[in-house]
Amino acid sequence: MQTEGILSKMLLAFQTPIQVYAEAGAHLLHLNGQIGKPLALESTGTWTCKACQETFTSLFRMGCCKRCFFESPLAGDSILRPELSTAHLGQADRDLDYEARYQLQPHVVYLADSGGLKVGVTRHAQRHTRWMDQGASRVRVIAETTNRYEAGVIEVALKNHYSDKTSWRHMLAGVQSGENLAEEAQRASHFFPEEVARFFVPNGEEVTLTYPSDGAPKVTSVKLEAYQRLEGVLAGIRGQYLIFSDGRVINIRAHEGAHVRWTV
């Protein structure tokens, strides 16, 4: 079957194992069922910016054209750096209405084992999606805050003790650092700044995530350039990565906005 559409983040359903769907135009492809089978992705050479919805021959960053990357609230400072949130002060970065909706809602700070122990921040309602997208093996919530800024302040302090990046090679290899997350949470609580110490949760949610496939020890990351066709046997899926049987991997999220033709 062939179907065309604009690539967006794959939809990961919080089940055991995680179920993965790709939106492709009018179709929703259930990719768990494609493992072990041939799959091709072909770029048609055009891209759609997720902010202005205009079409370009390339995008700049974060699924946005250059203008939107610098002007749209979808690429504002608080997205990647929660501590720069200002909506709780009534101050706009780019669009206060959007930022208030995004920032002024419950957030969590978590420790994740995703090829190494890391700290992260996400919206409470979005947490399972975020952890699955990152390809984390195990996650534990260590703080529940009322907004994004408070979570960002905790994260900044914890960055002195934990990484805030996912090592994608280790993550794809299924490496686990194996710490006891309950003990790590207690250790982390000592690093909370005093003004946000009350947000620590000693009995935070802890989850183990199971992906549709085992790890891939040796991988090469590939990009889908204009008019290129990426074809192979789908060997696995972890986080937002498709893993082919020859070790090539593609980060679907990094290709958000690309117009592609799927063949399954």
Ligand SMILES: [Zn+2]
């Ligand atoms: Zn744009």
